[in-house]
Amino acid sequence: MELPPFRIEQYFARHEFNTQHLLSASDCEPLGVGELVQLEPDAAERLLALRCGYSEPAGSGELREAIAALYHGLSAEQIVVTTCAEEAIFLVLHAVLGPGDHAIVATPCYESALQLARSTGAEVSEWRRRFEDGWAHDLEALAGLLRPQTKLVYLNEPHNPTGTLIDQWSFQRLVERCIEHEVLIFSDEVYRGLEHNPADRLPAICELSPSSVSLGSVTKSLGLAGLRTGWIATTDAALRQRVVDLKYYTTICASSPSEQLTALALRHAPELIARNLELINDNVMLVEEFFAEHPDRFEWVRPTAGAIGFPRVHGIADVERWCEGLAAAGVLVLPGSVYDEPRHVRMGFGRAGVQDALAVLGAQLEDLDAEG
Ligand SMILES: Cc1ncc(COP(=O)(O)O)c(C=O)c1O
Numbered sequence: 001m002e003l004p005p006f007r008i009e010q011y012f013a014r015h016e017f018n019t020q021h022l023l024s025a026s027d028c029e030p031l032g033v034g035e036l037v038q039l040e041p042d043a044a045e046r047l048l049a050l051r052c053g054y055s056e057p058a059g060s061g062e063l064r065e066a067i068a069a070l071y072h073g074l075s076a077e078q079i080v081v082t083t084c085a086e087e088a089i090f091l092v093l094h095a096v097l098g099p100g101d102h103a104i105v106a107t108p109c110y111e112s113a114l115q116l117a118r119s120t121g122a123e124v125s126e127w128r129r130r131f132e133d134g135w136a137h138d139l140e141a142l143a144g145l146l147r148p149q150t151k152l153v154y155l156n157e158p159h160n161p162t163g164t165l166i167d168q169w170s171f172q173r174l175v176e177r178c179i180e181h182e183v184l185i186f187s188d189e190v191y192r193g194l195e196h197n198p199a200d201r202l203p204a205i206c207e208l209s210p211s212s213v214s215l216g217s218v219t220k221s222l223g224l225a226g227l228r229t230g231w232i233a234t235t236d237a238a239l240r241q242r243v244v245d246l247k248y249y250t251t252i253c254a255s256s257p258s259e260q261l262t263a264l265a266l267r268h269a270p271e272l273i274a275r276n277l278e279l280i281n282d283n284v285m286l287v288e289e290f291f292a293e294h295p296d297r298f299e300w301v302r303p304t305a306g307a308i309g310f311p312r313v314h315g316i317a318d319v320e321r322w323c324e325g326l327a328a329a330g331v332l333v334l335p336g337s338v339y340d341e342p343r344h345v346r347m348g349f350g351r352a353g354v355q356d357a358l359a360v361l362g363a364q365l366e367d368l369d370a371e372g
Contacts, residue, residue: 028222
């Protein structure tokens with residue numbers, strides 16, 4: 001299996017742990033173990049009593065129950081727990097695709113979806129959205145990409161990197177079209193729950209179509225990336241079994257302390273998410289004010305879901321080099337070149353400290369203006 005460099009993760013590995021201000025994180029402010037165990041009276045005691053042996057390959061019963069409760073009409077038997085969403089992307093794509101198959105990946109996207117689909121030997125088409133169209137979903141273009149060999153469409157809503165959310169009408173048409181063509185929808189829903197207006201939340205794909213898979217995680221919406229817990233939810237029993245069978249070759253089972261802490265957090269997801277959304281909505285306003293102070297530099301489709309946005313930057317010839325300079329000056333902004341969108345940058349606003357990060361960015365822009 002040949003895989004090209006994972007540009008997004010390589011950029012973060014280089015800068016995330018040695019740059020003072022993170023202005024591009026896609027997750028929310030991380031919670032401490034101490035905060036988690038305070039959520040239930042006996043949680044600390046249960047964690048200390050846990051034996052760190054293997055857990056069930058599909059995930060502990062306690063965790064699968066907590067995950068199933070997030071969906072309408074699904075049971076614990078329709079969940080597979082994975083070691084983060086990333087593992088689930090690998091497992092689902094390799095369980096479904098192989099040479100001779102065709103897949104469609106909505107882009108720009110989190111890189112592994114595209115590269116891991118290609119690594120299966122399947123032919124992969126990009127269903128690319130454009131800033132010039134307001135990142136709209138062109139359903140006619142999607143229809144033109146479908147082939148008799150198409151087995152899977154990868155979708156990511158709410159979306160990394162634009163922070164946009166497909167509208168209800170387009171979502172419904174897309175689902176209908178895929179059902180009609182018997183194409184599996186692999187729906188990466190790791191930002192679900194972070195709709196800036198909770199009324200915008202779409203149904204999970206696993207609730208709508210029997211030939212579909214929802215991908216979830218506690219990394220983004222709950223700020224629990226360090227637990228490395230992800231999952232898939234699907235009513236397709238045969239596919240679920242293929243994913244479990246493949247998982248014996250990757251991790252066998254998840255980490256038992258992480259499973260216990262994740263189940264605990266998920267039982268309190270609404271309150272934890274509400275707290276994160278408050279910070280996101282405050283921070284988006286700060287970013288908008290900042291853009292208003294620099295109207296010649298930034299232009300964006302205002303994000304409506306998740307903790308990131310993807311503005312176009314004006315007046316800077318080499319945005320990637322500029323981002324490297326910003327990191328050296330203490331503020332991490334991800335260059336859009338890692339998504340093959342070299343005129344854009346990804347900005348994150350789910351963390352504390354956005355105001356300080358923007359102050360450093362503003363000072364850098366002033367220097368740039370002074371240089372003329
Ligand atoms: C759309 C999307 N899917 C999956 C992942 C991977 O998430 P995790 O860290 O839980 O594996 C990310 C991480 O940035 C992402 O943005």
